[in-house]
Amino acid sequence: MGLGRALVAGSGVETLIRYVGSRLLQAIPLLIGVVTLVFVILHLAPGDPTAIWFNPSIPPEVLERMRESMGLDRPLYEQYLHWLKSFLTGDFGYSYSQFRPVSEVIGDALPNTLLLGGVCLIVVFGIGMAVGAWQAVRRHTAADSMLTFVTLFLYSMPGFWLGLMLILAASTWLGWLGLPVSGMTSVDHSLLGPLDRISDIAGHLVLPTIALGLGSAAGVTRYVRGEMLEVLGQDYMRTARAKGLTERTVILRHALRNALLPVVSLLGLYLPLLFGGALVIEVVFSWPGMGRLMYDAVLARDYPLVLAASFLFAVLVIAGNLLADVLYALVDPRVRHA
Amino acid sequence: MREVRSNGGPSARRELDLLFPGLSRALAGRGTGFLLLGAWLSLLALAVYRRPRIAEFISHPTGSGLVALASLVGLLALTWIAGTRAVDPGDPSGAVPACRLRSDRRAAIGIGLLVVLGSAALLAPLLAPFDPDLIDLGAGRLLAPSASHWMGTDELGRDLFSRVLYGARVSLLIGFLAIAIAVTIGTAVGAVAGYAGGWLDALLMRTVDLFLSFPRLVLLITVVALFEPSIPLIVVVLGLTGWMGVSRLVRGQVLSVREREYVQAARAMGYGSGRILRRHVLPNVATPIIVAATLGIGNAILAEAALSYLGLGVQPPTASWGTIIQSGGDRLVDAWWITTFPGLAIVLTVMSFNLVGDGLRDALDPRRGG
Numbered sequence: 001m002g003l004g005r006a007l008v009a010g011s012g013v014e015t016l017i018r019y020v021g022s023r024l025l026q027a028i029p030l031l032i033g034v035v036t037l038v039f040v041i042l043h044l045a046p047g048d049p050t051a052i053w054f055n056p057s058i059p060p061e062v063l064e065r066m067r068e069s070m071g072l073d074r075p076l077y078e079q080y081l082h083w084l085k086s087f088l089t090g091d092f093g094y095s096y097s098q099f100r101p102v103s104e105v106i107g108d109a110l111p112n113t114l115l116l117g118g119v120c121l122i123v124v125f126g127i128g129m130a131v132g133a134w135q136a137v138r139r140h141t142a143a144d145s146m147l148t149f150v151t152l153f154l155y156s157m158p159g160f161w162l163g164l165m166l167i168l169a170a171s172t173w174l175g176w177l178g179l180p181v182s183g184m185t186s187v188d189h190s191l192l193g194p195l196d197r198i199s200d201i202a203g204h205l206v207l208p209t210i211a212l213g214l215g216s217a218a219g220v221t222r223y224v225r226g227e228m229l230e231v232l233g234q235d236y237m238r239t240a241r242a243k244g245l246t247e248r249t250v251i252l253r254h255a256l257r258n259a260l261l262p263v264v265s266l267l268g269l270y271l272p273l274l275f276g277g278a279l280v281i282e283v284v285f286s287w288p289g290m291g292r293l294m295y296d297a298v299l300a301r302d303y304p305l306v307l308a309a310s311f312l313f314a315v316l317v318i319a320g321n322l323l324a325d326v327l328y329a330l331v332d333p334r335v336r337h338a
Numbered sequence: 339m340r341e342v343r344s345n346g347g348p349s350a351r352r353e354l355d356l357l358f359p360g361l362s363r364a365l366a367g368r369g370t371g372f373l374l375l376g377a378w379l380s381l382l383a384l385a386v387y388r389r390p391r392i393a394e395f396i397s398h399p400t401g402s403g404l405v406a407l408a409s410l411v412g413l414l415a416l417t418w419i420a421g422t423r424a425v426d427p428g429d430p431s432g433a434v435p436a437c438r439l440r441s442d443r444r445a446a447i448g449i450g451l452l453v454v455l456g457s458a459a460l461l462a463p464l465l466a467p468f469d470p471d472l473i474d475l476g477a478g479r480l481l482a483p484s485a486s487h488w489m490g491t492d493e494l495g496r497d498l499f500s501r502v503l504y505g506a507r508v509s510l511l512i513g514f515l516a517i518a519i520a521v522t523i524g525t526a527v528g529a530v531a532g533y534a535g536g537w538l539d540a541l542l543m544r545t546v547d548l549f550l551s552f553p554r555l556v557l558l559i560t561v562v563a564l565f566e567p568s569i570p571l572i573v574v575v576l577g578l579t580g581w582m583g584v585s586r587l588v589r590g591q592v593l594s595v596r597e598r599e600y601v602q603a604a605r606a607m608g609y610g611s612g613r614i615l616r617r618h619v620l621p622n623v624a625t626p627i628i629v630a631a632t633l634g635i636g637n638a639i640l641a642e643a644a645l646s647y648l649g650l651g652v653q654p655p656t657a658s659w660g661t662i663i664q665s666g667g668d669r670l671v672d673a674w675w676i677t678t679f680p681g682l683a684i685v686l687t688v689m690s691f692n693l694v695g696d697g698l699r700d701a702l703d704p705r706r707g708g
Contacts, residue, residue: 033548037548045564045565157685158644161643161677161681168678272553272554273553275553275556280648283648295648298560310560313556314552
């Protein structure tokens with residue numbers, strides 16, 4: 001870890017800021033690359049946004065004028081430079097399909113995806129760490145073997161299918177739970193009081209969170225179990241027991257803390273998986289987030305929206321990776337106390 | 339060519355092996371004997387039971403029929419060869435990892451499941467009780483699972499079990515081809531980056547970062563929705579979005595091997611970079627690549643299912659598992675079987691690949707024993 005060494009060498013906070021700064025600088029060419037890649041894909045594909053409104057009653061001159069107004073008649077490199085410039089200045093343009101500024105469309109959808117993703121992340125890592133550690137402590141018992149099988153099963157399950165099965169269950173034999181299976185709010189949401197609104201959204205969150213998170217939670221569980229088993233075999237565990245510590249202290253303070261350290265780095269691995277999964281899950285549950293937006297935008301060939309949405313997905317992933325690295329350095333006492 | 343061994347069973351048993359491969363081993367109480375004998379008998383039973391269909395495939399050859407026939411012959415031959423081969427109980431056949439793999443129960447179960455699934459996919463035209471595209475808009479619509487329709491029928495009255503069997507061909511084929519592309523690209527990029535170093539290495543690794551900073555599905559739906567969705571396109575795009583892990587693996591291995599004495603010796607003897615890479619570097623990294631590929635096929639199958647579910651994957655009337663799930667989406671409650679069974683098929687398949695991948699990894703890495 002570059003940051004770890006840097007923190008050991010310099011004084012804490014200042015080094016951290018410098019490190020984050022340099023990582024942010026490295027992210028800029030990456031983001032330019034993302035925009036370029038999507039731009040190339042969009043323009044390699046046959047057809048353009050006007051094809052969606054194809055209608056024999058529209059005279060060709062009108063279509064031509066529409067192309068002109070969208071800048072589609074200009075040479076490719078000019079369009080590209082135009083995109084790049086407006087992106088780097090934070091101007092995402094105007095959505096072709098929703099007839100609103102892209103920033104407004106995304107402003108509506110982004111918080112919903114962050115809510116779903118954030119809740120999911122907490123659930124995934126919470127469950128994963130707890131179950132994985134518990135399994136390692138009870139290693140090679142019947143409960144451990146059964147959980148190993150269950151996590152493997154869940155880990156191999158397509159999230160969207162799990163979502164469909166949850167909808168099926170919630171609308172048949174689990175119907176008495178009254179769990180909402182679609183959307184983010186009930187019809188009468190705007191009439192509810194503030195507390196009821198929160199519980200309304202929380203209710204709508206339940207099924208999408210399970211569908212999106214269960215597979216990842218199983219993955220984290222498998223990983224934590226492996227890490228924990230390794231730590232439990234270390235010499236310092238025997239030392240801790242030998243000096244008379246209770247089993248509880250040995251497990252919680254000595255084993256768990258060391259085993260959970262590498263788990264932080266999993267964060268970077270699971271973020272793209274979560275956001276990618278969110279794309280399908282949002283379609284399954286009609287969740288009004290970035291995934292659904294992206295899906296609709298691609299089908300409508302809404303170039304500005306597709307570009308902006310993929311740009312934002314990349315920003316989220318890159319930011320998540322950076323966060324994971326910083327967290328890693330912060331939770332590792334070998335780095336913190338140096 | 340059979341080897342006659344003095345410590346084998348009575349020779350009469352051995353002669354019977356020619357008719358019933360694996361019999362002598364089964365009589366000796368060995369599991370593999372029962373498995374081989376079972377496979378042999380069920381394949382023969384299938385061939386006898388489906389006589390009319392086999393005759394039809396021969397008189398009116400079609401692509402999928404010929405594949406099924408060739409697979410039937412091939413599987414029979416394989417079983418026969420394996421079952422009649424003389425066994426030496428003390429023979430440490432294969433390399434050490436192979437032995438350890440065999441003793442790993444998870445991997446054995448995974449490989450067994452994959453063999454069954456793969457054979458079922460190959461033999462689909464012989465196994466399927468109905469034509470998967472046979473439409474019955476009369477009384478045959480939306481039938482619940484029963485003795486004649488094991489998984490029920492869909493909204494066009496097509497037999498779901500037959501469709502899931504044929505869907506296995508599409509889903510598995512896409513998974514295998516996609517991973518072949520991914521491994522090829524990943525190995526090439528990783529080997530070049532690790533071996534060349536310098537600016538080329540930096541450039542290639544930034545490209546890896548670029549691809550990793552996208553959720554895979556976002557890239558997939560963008561490309562597939564803009565171009566016409568088709569199986570070749572899906573295979574290529576899945577391959578182009580799945581190579582990054584392999585390239586990092588290969589690069590790391592190349593870096594660690596590059597300065598070893600034997601590589602330096604090879605260089606001192608005047609061998610070119612290409613030969614050194616092929617003969618000295620890549621064999622070292624072959625096993626982790628196989629593990630990554632095994633786990634990658636599972637991911638590719640999941641991604642294909644998600645794409646098809648979104649309507650951007652395999653297009654009807656061709657059925658992949660994802661396409662069938664999508665077709666049942668509107669009738670989730672009144673025809674639960676359309677969504678449920680293909681999903682279970684996906685879980686079973688991906689789980690088998692994960693079992694084999696995990697088993698392989700543990701067999702190759704003594705540090706991480708289960």
